[in-house]
Amino acid sequence: MTGTAIWWPAIWYISRPLQIKKKKEEEKYMRKYKAVALLAALVLVLGVVLSGCGGQGQQAAKEGGKTFVFARSGDAVGLDPANVTDGESLYVTHQIFETLLNYKPADTELVPGLATSWENSKDGKEWTLTLRKGVKFQDGTPFNAQAVKFNFDRWRLQNNPYHVGGNFEYYTSMFGGFPGVIKDVQVVNDNTVKFILTRPLAPFLADLAMPTFGIASPAAVQKYGKDFFKNPVGTGPFTFVSWEKDQKIILKRNDSYWGPKPALSEIVFRTIPDNSARLMELKSGTIDAMIGLNPDDYKTVKNDPNLQVLLRPSMNLGYLAINDQKKPFNDPKVRQAIACAIDKKALIDAFYAGLGKPAKNPLPPSIWGYNDKIQDYPYDPAKAKELLAEAGFPNGFTTTLWAMPVARPYMPQPKEIAQAIQTDLAKVGIKTNIVTYDWATYIAKGENGEHDLYLFGWTGDNGDPDNFLYVLLGKDNTVKGAASNVCFYQNEEVNNLLKQAQSVSDQSKRAALYEQAQEIIHQDEPMVPLVHSMEVVVAKKSVKNLIPHPTGTESFANVDIQQ
Amino acid sequence: MTNYIIKRLLLLIPVLLGVSFLAFILIHLIPGDPAQVMLGERATPQALAQLRQSLGLNDPLYVQYLRFLGHILQGNFGRSIMTQNPVLDDLASHFPATLELTIAAMFIAVVFGISAGTIAAVKQYSIFDNVSMVGALVGVSMPIFWLGLLLIWIFAQVLGWLPPSSRLSVATSLHSITNLNVLDALLTGNFPALVDALKHLVLPSLALATIPLSIIARMTRSSMLEVMNQDYIRTARAKGLTENVVIFKHALKNAFLPVLTVMGLQFGTLLGGAVMTETIFSWPGIGRMLYIAIMARDFPVVQGGILFIALLFVLINLLVDILYKFFDPKIRYN
Numbered sequence: 001m002t003g004t005a006i007w008w009p010a011i012w013y014i015s016r017p018l019q020i021k022k023k024k025e026e027e028k029y030m031r032k033y034k035a036v037a038l039l040a041a042l043v044l045v046l047g048v049v050l051s052g053c054g055g056q057g058q059q060a061a062k063e064g065g066k067t068f069v070f071a072r073s074g075d076a077v078g079l080d081p082a083n084v085t086d087g088e089s090l091y092v093t094h095q096i097f098e099t100l101l102n103y104k105p106a107d108t109e110l111v112p113g114l115a116t117s118w119e120n121s122k123d124g125k126e127w128t129l130t131l132r133k134g135v136k137f138q139d140g141t142p143f144n145a146q147a148v149k150f151n152f153d154r155w156r157l158q159n160n161p162y163h164v165g166g167n168f169e170y171y172t173s174m175f176g177g178f179p180g181v182i183k184d185v186q187v188v189n190d191n192t193v194k195f196i197l198t199r200p201l202a203p204f205l206a207d208l209a210m211p212t213f214g215i216a217s218p219a220a221v222q223k224y225g226k227d228f229f230k231n232p233v234g235t236g237p238f239t240f241v242s243w244e245k246d247q248k249i250i251l252k253r254n255d256s257y258w259g260p261k262p263a264l265s266e267i268v269f270r271t272i273p274d275n276s277a278r279l280m281e282l283k284s285g286t287i288d289a290m291i292g293l294n295p296d297d298y299k300t301v302k303n304d305p306n307l308q309v310l311l312r313p314s315m316n317l318g319y320l321a322i323n324d325q326k327k328p329f330n331d332p333k334v335r336q337a338i339a340c341a342i343d344k345k346a347l348i349d350a351f352y353a354g355l356g357k358p359a360k361n362p363l364p365p366s367i368w369g370y371n372d373k374i375q376d377y378p379y380d381p382a383k384a385k386e387l388l389a390e391a392g393f394p395n396g397f398t399t400t401l402w403a404m405p406v407a408r409p410y411m412p413q414p415k416e417i418a419q420a421i422q423t424d425l426a427k428v429g430i431k432t433n434i435v436t437y438d439w440a441t442y443i444a445k446g447e448n449g450e451h452d453l454y455l456f457g458w459t460g461d462n463g464d465p466d467n468f469l470y471v472l473l474g475k476d477n478t479v480k481g482a483a484s485n486v487c488f489y490q491n492e493e494v495n496n497l498l499k500q501a502q503s504v505s506d507q508s509k510r511a512a513l514y515e516q517a518q519e520i521i522h523q524d525e526p527m528v529p530l531v532h533s534m535e536v537v538v539a540k541k542s543v544k545n546l547i548p549h550p551t552g553t554e555s556f557a558n559v560d561i562q563q
Numbered sequence: 564m565t566n567y568i569i570k571r572l573l574l575l576i577p578v579l580l581g582v583s584f585l586a587f588i589l590i591h592l593i594p595g596d597p598a599q600v601m602l603g604e605r606a607t608p609q610a611l612a613q614l615r616q617s618l619g620l621n622d623p624l625y626v627q628y629l630r631f632l633g634h635i636l637q638g639n640f641g642r643s644i645m646t647q648n649p650v651l652d653d654l655a656s657h658f659p660a661t662l663e664l665t666i667a668a669m670f671i672a673v674v675f676g677i678s679a680g681t682i683a684a685v686k687q688y689s690i691f692d693n694v695s696m697v698g699a700l701v702g703v704s705m706p707i708f709w710l711g712l713l714l715i716w717i718f719a720q721v722l723g724w725l726p727p728s729s730r731l732s733v734a735t736s737l738h739s740i741t742n743l744n745v746l747d748a749l750l751t752g753n754f755p756a757l758v759d760a761l762k763h764l765v766l767p768s769l770a771l772a773t774i775p776l777s778i779i780a781r782m783t784r785s786s787m788l789e790v791m792n793q794d795y796i797r798t799a800r801a802k803g804l805t806e807n808v809v810i811f812k813h814a815l816k817n818a819f820l821p822v823l824t825v826m827g828l829q830f831g832t833l834l835g836g837a838v839m840t841e842t843i844f845s846w847p848g849i850g851r852m853l854y855i856a857i858m859a860r861d862f863p864v865v866q867g868g869i870l871f872i873a874l875l876f877v878l879i880n881l882l883v884d885i886l887y888k889f890f891d892p893k894i895r896y897n
Binding site: 067069074077078083085165166167169172177178226229230244245246247248268270271272273274276277280281283284286437438439440441442443444445447481482 | 611719734855
């Protein structure tokens with residue numbers, strides 16, 4: 001026993017470095033474990049604290065006012081109305097800026113805006129507008145004839161020092177280039193302004209009411225130049241406060257507004273890209289209203305006791321463009337056969353959740369000049385086969401059917417709609433291969449006339465028939481590479497009627513010309529008008545006076561929230 | 564070491580030149596141009612011609628490329644065609660959102676991925692091993708848009724514990740310094756905003772973490788299994804170290820190299836933006852910004868954005884290579 005005992009100290013001594021290392025390592029790791037354990041405890045505590053704070057204050061309205069949170073799928077591109085074309089931007093600018101004329105709240109009839117009255121000269125080339133007195137921009141500068149002239153000069157003259165910040169797309173497309181139809185804008189006196197046109201332009205007043213032609217504060221345009229789009233100043237009921245890109249835009253009530261004071265103290269435009277996620281936010285109460293509902297969700301929303309569904313009157317058209325220059329579509333009988341083969345009502349029930357009207361004209365019924373006497377081609381596959389046989393295709397033929405890659409209000413599920421049309425056409429012997437491209441390519445190829453059958457659509461700008469018929473079916477618009485008439489329909493007679501209607505200022509005479517044009521168009525059937533769809537705005541029940549406008553943007557000046 | 568880093572940094576120049584060229588060519592090769600997208604259904608011949616002229620799209624491609632390069636060299640990324648906003652401003656406002664989300668997601672992925680992988684390896688064939696590895700498989704294969712909506716539905720709508728989307732509640736105000744909301748809230752001592760920002764981070768970072776978490780867990784497990792069979796582990800056990808020290812110091816540190824590589828790659832990828840997660844959770848990050856720009860053919864934003872992401876990716880790879888040395892002193896750079 002003593003013999004081994006002698007060895008213990010030696011063994012201990014020899015193994016000492018190992019023991020020390022082991023101990024050190026263990027101590028080090030104990031320390032680390034303690035740190036980890038502490039961190040975990042901290043996370044737990046924080047979690048408890050966080051969930052304890054849950055819900056509180058999240059919906060707490062700002063003191064002393066009502067905040068209206070409106071959500072959509074995309075952010076605004078810019079807040080200078082003259083330099084944007086997208087609905088997301090115009091929705092916001094429409095609250096900040098006002099136009100010379102306004103549309104009525106629910107249709108496109110014109111009423112006074114910043115101008116109180118207007119007068120046309122006999123030759124139709126001069127418009128004199130009387131402006132509202134006592135109006136001030138949100139920066140305190142006065143609104144007057146000089147301000148109107150400043151804005152129009154900025155839009156129409158490319159050498160104007162303030163013709164910056166964008167490309168003024170809407171001006172050039174409504175007034176035909178720079179300076180286009182508006183030859184001159186003259187200040188008669190402080191409250192009177194005169195427009196000199198190169199030719200009579202029938203939709204002139206309707207154009208002036210478009211939200212894109214909102215009158216901006218000249219002082220602000222001069223101050224911000226290229227950055228005016230981030231610092232918008234108008235005369236409207238709401239003033240711009242802040243913009244966090246792709247998150248939210250905040251506006252507050254303009255307390256020095258000339259008209260009735262809005263009930264809302266603040267508007268927040270939120271960007272929520274995903275349709276389902278947006279609806280969940282509405283249901284959880286973090287937003288007050290939204291646009292962009294999945295058609296599949298329509299029924300559940302309609303039955304939700306906390307929500308209301310508001311329908312926007314249709315000012316659009318979803319259609320099947322037929323390339324009239326290509327064989328066999330150059331034969332009107334083939335085009336009529338296609339019209340008879342497609343079951344429009346079934347499409348609307350299946351893909352628009354019933355929120356649409358079968359279209360028989362290229363013009364939507366909400367616009368004057370709509371020819372209601374026209375009888376649509378009935379859904380009749382037997383008749384379609386007959387027409388095909390007459391045209392020399394008793395066994396049909398094979399062609400391509402182009403499906404849009406993006407959803408639009410007039411075409412909510414483009415791929416599925418294309419498949420349904422494919423099935424319809426197959427029943428009469430027309431075999432189609434569905435093709436699609438991304439949006440920019442799709443448009444480019446369509447404008448170049450590379451397609452056969454092409455699903456497309458149009459949303460009206462100013463509520464004028466010219467904006468549909470001439471744009472979509474005028475012969476002048478069939479230039480390859482830049483065609484807006486993607487049917488490549490080149491009927492001289494129709495083109496002449498449409499041109500004539502552009503230069504007459506009497507509305508009833510214009511309406512007669514448009515009705516006549518629609519008759520010829522119906523005979524030729526250059527396209528198959530499919531549907532006029534209605535957009536849905538969903539809001540909490542507590543939201544009052546929200547009236548969706550056919551142009552796609554409505555003012556929130558009268559909106560209120562009942563508490 | 565310093566020489567090595569300098570050399571690697573110099574290599575950035577040809578890499579970025581190549582990337583700039585590819586980004587430029589690819590976005591210009593797809594048909595359609597910004598003028599068409601901007602005018603959309605309403606492109607008239609005059610309008611198109613005028614717009615193309617003013618955007619400089621009529622110049623030959625090489626002129627446009629050289630102009631772009633020239634501007635980049637002067638530090639000018641140009642202005643977005645769609646929004647007129649300077650591209651650098653757009654990057655500066657969107658990148659912090661992505662960075663914040665990426666850090667949160669990577670934190671979750673690394674903490675839970677390495678723990679799960681390690682435990683699974685140590686307790687091979689146990690219930691934990693089987694369950695966590697099946698979980699990892701599910702995590703990798705789960706469509707993120709579905710998982711995201713599911714998370715929103717459960718935690719925001721049904722339970723009401725967490726906000727459904729975006730970075731901050733509408734009612735929360737936060738003075739932004741770095742645009743990283745959590746950091747800004749800490750810097751300004753704004754406790755309610757901190758809570759709000761953290762709550763908004765939970766769901767998107769959970770959704771975004773699933774894939775890297777699964778990959779890291781599987782990688783850790785397989786790498787650990789390999790190491791655990793090595794002789795030096797037996798030696799460590801033989802000399803009487805506790806199992807924890809054996810696992811964490813001797814095994815994990817050696818098993819960590821491949822995991823580190825995967826972490827670096829995942830981190831770089833996430834920093835490039837996650838279009839799906841950002842879409843579902845209305846997270847204003849760089850992925851969605853680029854996606855929108857590509858769809859709109861917003862050339863300056865696409866080119867600037869890709870260049871920026873490529874730069875980050877290369878830098879993170881460099882960082883990973885340097886970290887290797889820390890974990891494996893045998894590695895020498897010269």
